[in-house]
Amino acid sequence: MTALQALYEIDSVGRDPDPVVARLIADADLSGDNAAFAADLVTGVIGKLREIDEQIRTYAPAWPVERIAVVDGNVLRRAIFEILFDNKVPVRVAVSEAVELAKSFGSETSGKFVNGVLGSISAHADRRD
Numbered sequence: 236m237t238a239l240q241a242l243y244e245i246d247s248v249g250r251d252p253d254p255v256v257a258r259l260i261a262d263a264d265l266s267g268d269n270a271a272f273a274a275d276l277v278t279g280v281i282g283k284l285r286e287i288d289e290q291i292r293t294y295a296p297a298w299p300v301e302r303i304a305v306v307d308g309n310v311l312r313r314a315i316f317e318i319l320f321d322n323k324v325p326v327r328v329a330v331s332e333a334v335e336l337a338k339s340f341g342s343e344t345s346g347k348f349v350n351g352v353l354g355s356i357s358a359h360a361d362r363r364d
Contacts, residue, residue, distance in 0.1 A: 237263050238276035239336055242309040245281070252281055272323075280309075280316045287315045294355040295348075307345050310337045314353050318360055326357045 314333035
C-alpha cells in the first residue's frame with residue numbers, strides 16, 4: 236500500500252521519489268524489511284517505467300497509458316514490475332493484490348480492468364512460479 240501511495244503521489248504531483256518514499260514509510264511506521272520492500276518496489280517501477288508502460292500499451296491497446304486513471308495505472312505498474320522484473324512474489328499473489336487495490340482505491344470497474352490486463356500479461360510472462 237505504501238508503494239502504491241508513493242507511486243500515485245510521484246505520478247500525479249511530479250515529486251522527487253526519495254523524499255516521498257521516506258515520508259510515507261515513516262508515516263506508516265514500517266519495519267526494516269517492509270520499508271525496504273516498499274522502497275524497492277517504487278525504485279523498481281520507476282527504473283523500469285518505460286518497459287512497464289510498453290506492456291500496458293501492448294495488453295491494453297484501447298487505453299492509452301496517459302488516459303488511464305492515475306490509481307489504476309500505478310496499480311498496474313506495481314503489479315507488472317512484480318510479475319515481470321521482481322519475481323519476489325508469485326504471479327497469482329501479485330495479480331490478486333493488484334485487483335484488491337484497484338477495487339479499494341479505483342473506480343467501480345477498476346478491478347475488472349486491472350484483472351484483465353494483468354491476466355493477459357501473466358499469460359505471456361516468461362516466468363515460472
